[in-house]
Amino acid sequence: MNLIVRNIAESCSEQEVREFLKRELGHYAKNVEVVDAGKPSAYATVELNAEVPYVGEVIARQIHGKQLGGLTLEASADLFSDDTPPAH
Template sequence: MHLTVWNVPETCSEQEVHDFFKRELGHYAKGVKVYDAGTSNAHADLELDSEVPYVGEAVARELQSRRLAGVALRVSATPFDSEEQEERRPA
């Protein structure tokens, strides 16, 4: 499960963003990739250590209330990928 976090402050380095999400998500943070750090388009992709899609939604809602360097984060969970949807379909 992946989350995309937008509105990452320009003032934050890639390491600061990485450390923030590792601290906030604890054991749920399987991976954190930061893109365009130091720019107005900075954002992060968070890989969650969970196969349950509802965990992603719950984490996204929780992170939505967090601030990084005083800036409110915007978070969205990625929709189910086609492989996960195939597994859920009744045979």
């Protein structure tokens, strides 16, 4: 299961985003991939270490609304875990 995080500030580097998400998610963050860091279209995909769908939704709610780089993050669980980029 993947977590998609959008609305990442252009001022945030890939490393900052990765460290923030790993710190916030702890052992649930299996792998973090940041796409288009430094651009308005930046987003992150987090492979979650959870197999039960509702766990992904709970984790998404915890990240959704947190501040990073002065912007409020938007997060949602991707139940199908394919590599389709999120719609903006």
